[in-house]
Amino acid sequence: MEESIKTISYTRGTDIGSILRSGSRRQEENAERSSMEIVEQIREGGDEMVLSCLRKFDNFECTADRLLVNEQEYAQAEKQISPELAEAIEIAISNVRKFHQAQQVPDIEVETMPGVTCRQKSVPIEKVGLYIPGGTAPLFSTVIMLAVPAKIAGCRTIIMCSPVNKNGVIAPEVLYCAKRCGVDKVYKIGGAAAIGAMAFGTEHVEKVYKIFGPGNSYVTAAKQYVSKAVCAIDMPAGPSEVMILADESANPEFVAADFISQLEHGPESQAVLVTTSRKMAEKVAELFTEQTAELGRKGYILESAKNSKIVLVGEKNDLTTVANAYAPEHLIISTENADELAETIVNAGSIFIGNYTPESAGDYASGTNHTLPTGGWALSYSGVNLGSFTKRITLQKITREGLTSLAPAIERMASAEGLDGHRNAAAIRVKEINGNK
Amino acid sequence: MEESIKTISYTRGTDIGSILRSGSRRQEENAERSSMEIVEQIREGGDEMVLSCLRKFDNFECTADRLLVNEQEYAQAEKQISPELAEAIEIAISNVRKFHQAQQVPDIEVETMPGVTCRQKSVPIEKVGLYIPGGTAPLFSTVIMLAVPAKIAGCRTIIMCSPVNKNGVIAPEVLYCAKRCGVDKVYKIGGAAAIGAMAFGTEHVEKVYKIFGPGNSYVTAAKQYVSKAVCAIDMPAGPSEVMILADESANPEFVAADFISQLEHGPESQAVLVTTSRKMAEKVAELFTEQTAELGRKGYILESAKNSKIVLVGEKNDLTTVANAYAPEHLIISTENADELAETIVNAGSIFIGNYTPESAGDYASGTNHTLPTGGWALSYSGVNLGSFTKRITLQKITREGLTSLAPAIERMASAEGLDGHRNAAAIRVKEINGNK
Numbered sequence A, B: 001m002e003e004s005i006k007t008i009s010y011t012r013g014t015d016i017g018s019i020l021r022s023g024s025r026r027q028e029e030n031a032e033r034s035s036m037e038i039v040e041q042i043r044e045g046g047d048e049m050v051l052s053c054l055r056k057f058d059n060f061e062c063t064a065d066r067l068l069v070n071e072q073e074y075a076q077a078e079k080q081i082s083p084e085l086a087e088a089i090e091i092a093i094s095n096v097r098k099f100h101q102a103q104q105v106p107d108i109e110v111e112t113m114p115g116v117t118c119r120q121k122s123v124p125i126e127k128v129g130l131y132i133p134g135g136t137a138p139l140f141s142t143v144i145m146l147a148v149p150a151k152i153a154g155c156r157t158i159i160m161c162s163p164v165n166k167n168g169v170i171a172p173e174v175l176y177c178a179k180r181c182g183v184d185k186v187y188k189i190g191g192a193a194a195i196g197a198m199a200f201g202t203e204h205v206e207k208v209y210k211i212f213g214p215g216n217s218y219v220t221a222a223k224q225y226v227s228k229a230v231c232a233i234d235m236p237a238g239p240s241e242v243m244i245l246a247d248e249s250a251n252p253e254f255v256a257a258d259f260i261s262q263l264e265h266g267p268e269s270q271a272v273l274v275t276t277s278r279k280m281a282e283k284v285a286e287l288f289t290e291q292t293a294e295l296g297r298k299g300y301i302l303e304s305a306k307n308s309k310i311v312l313v314g315e316k317n318d319l320t321t322v323a324n325a326y327a328p329e330h331l332i333i334s335t336e337n338a339d340e341l342a343e344t345i346v347n348a349g350s351i352f353i354g355n356y357t358p359e360s361a362g363d364y365a366s367g368t369n370h371t372l373p374t375g376g377w378a379l380s381y382s383g384v385n386l387g388s389f390t391k392r393i394t395l396q397k398i399t400r401e402g403l404t405s406l407a408p409a410i411e412r413m414a415s416a417e418g419l420d421g422h423r424n425a426a427a428i429r430v431k432e433i434n435g436n437k
Helices: A016-021 A029-058 A071-079 A083-101 A140-153 A172-180 A191-200 A217-229 A252-263 A278-292 A298-305 A316-326 A338-343 A359-364 A400-416 A420-436 B016-021 B029-058 B071-079 B083-101 B140-153 B172-181 B191-200 B217-229 B252-263 B278-292 B298-305 B316-326 B338-343 B359-364 B400-416 B420-436
Strands: A006-009 A108-113 A116-124 A127-131 A157-161 A185-187 A210-212 A241-246 A270-275 A309-312 A330-334 A350-353 A390-398 B006-009 B108-113 B116-124 B127-131 B157-161 B185-187 B210-212 B241-246 B270-275 B309-312 B330-334 B350-353 B390-398
Touching (some): A016 A309, A071 A172, A083 A140, A083 B108, A083 B116, A083 B400, A108 A400, A108 B083, A116 A400, A116 B083, A127 A140, A127 A191, A140 A157, A140 B400, A191 A210, A191 A217, A241 A252, A241 A316, A252 A270, A252 A298, A252 A330, A252 A359, A270 A278, A278 A298, A330 A338, A330 A359, A338 A350, A350 A359, A359 B390, A359 B400, A359 B420, A390 A400, A390 B359, A400 B083, A400 B140, A400 B359, A420 B252, B016 B316, B029 B217, B071 B172, B083 B140, B083 B172, B108 B400, B127 B140, B127 B191, B140 B157, B140 B172, B157 B191, B191 B210, B241 B252, B241 B316, B252 B270, B252 B278, B252 B298, B252 B330, B252 B359, B270 B278, B270 B298, B270 B316, B278 B298, B278 B309, B330 B338, B350 B359, B390 B400, B400 B420
Parallel strands (some): A006 A309, A127 A210, A157 A185, A241 A330, A270 A309, A330 A350, A350 B390, A390 B350, B127 B157, B127 B210, B157 B185, B241 B330, B330 B350
Antiparallel strands (some): A116 A390, B108 B116, B116 B390
């Protein structure tokens, strides 16, 4: 049998992270320039320019007052959701809600010195915007992953943009989830135009302070552009990826299925199997061909398989080393003592432990978020979580006595930094306190 | 007396945030282009290019093996710190440590359904880089604000870059604090070159995953550039600012001192006093001139005063409205019931409550962090805190029984999204479970 997935051997000391990522494509400069232009046009031209973009890029004729999805359209969408799917969506919402509700962080208060009280409290970001791509598959699960935590955080305004499909409507599953999760307003706007409209606001689209959600290279470029000057974004986005750590205890059927499920996302996805077992490597490669034959998105799978690899390692410790160097978005651990191995991982978006924990559980319904750092960004970024929708504000209150104790430190440090005005702001108060004694 | 600070009246419904910020300058495109070029040159040329930048921009001749500060240089620096300053620094470190230690967030574990266990745990970002500007005032307090939480978080590698002064050394206070706070390595590199070296690594400078710290427009542009493709950054940085909310209960001497202390940072700083009391407005404007006359950095203060304003509002509620619209980096509240007013603030970096809580307390020594969002970014960003040095990784483990319950939801949602491979990853396991029964 010809080799279906390229297999390489890991040599200790090599930069395996870079080796594995070397095949992945960079965002085109084209997308960057074009998205910047669209965003700037929308900043200037508002709704009129949004409509012009929709006409040009989505072949969608619309008027400004029809951009906002109305009650009738929601009702229409709801009718198309089967009871079975509605039930599945309820389970997903319930689990995502439970897990994100548990992420609430208590406010803290510390008296660092007598009379010097410092606090830190959480407040929701007032206005957030969610972007849900259209395209071949309507990613309604992402609506749940973004809107549920936004609602728990208490964001006052939650808006959403999504492109219409070829029938001129947003996918009914997307609208249904938006309504069900408490999104305030949904607009029929796609691509860089949507990002520009949410970042700067238009006559009909409310300006937001942070934008969340995946998208193609134009959407990603537009998000990066607005994030420089006006509006925060969730994270740098890129093609999805999975790494699977497996020893001989893994089930090769499951490993192959997880490997493949990653690749069906698109032609730039990447899957990497890292294994101590040559037998496992061979078996998975064989099953890859078998299982793929039966799947609908075979074209994407075969294309992104070119980007994917099997890495043979010498011993179990190497599994940790390779995973931490690659910093995968998703990490599946199918080994003996998988729990112990999981504790050694410091660079990953989300970890799936054991043979019965497929990545698709976390993608949809177990409760964890599926908006995760890709492309090695797991070195520094967390996935979207409740904290992504909140800010931590610090507060302090100092008493006369507290300031009297603290002022000498403030004054000496300010003087050493050459900032007399800073020193004076403490000194002038101490003088008054002493004068009042 | 001629008017020293421009006074305006607030009209409800106007976009006061934009009005107040209209005078503030934008980052020059020049800086953006030039920083990008420097960063790319360092990415290619490594140490040699770093040395060439130091020669060109800092007039500093150095060799690659002398970039790293050595023990002798630390010892030299320590000798120059007076016992009084050392004592002040200890107080600051102790308070900052206490407040940031209290920010530790517990790991969580939730069984969202029987057999479906989701966890979220904190892990430190492995490698972080701190940038400390040189210039007229050596900002050693920023070393404390960045290194102390990095150490508490458990970052494995903490490096720092700072430019040398005209004597060819880094300010002794900066080196002293770096050593005292546990920074692993300090390099004599300034400007965009430092950002490039830390983001991409060179022969002598270790690559890091996240860069923190303030800087001029070149440093800021370099940070934004590397943040697109390789290395996270703390936040978009800009000129510092303060807003003071005051009623007739405030002490105008203190208000004027706080107002001025902000302006001495540089010519682009901004201070805004918002008050219900015309008398307070007039008195502060008068004291501004008086107090400024005695200060060393008068030039900066008078320059940035042009950017600054006093806003007269009709009633107390307007104080909240104006503050939340402006989203100040620092917010001082000197009013009756200041605590209550503080609770109504949702957009601010750090809040200082009452007449005896000058901003300079938080700038140096009370315990809160002074690296805060400026330019309106407090709408969406928190200041640097312990969480800035950590990631939250999610984990999940599902039992056979758990997957049996959850699989129908996964399979239905995957099918509705057209992702058969995702469905199959659950289905193939359920089939095996049922076969084993």
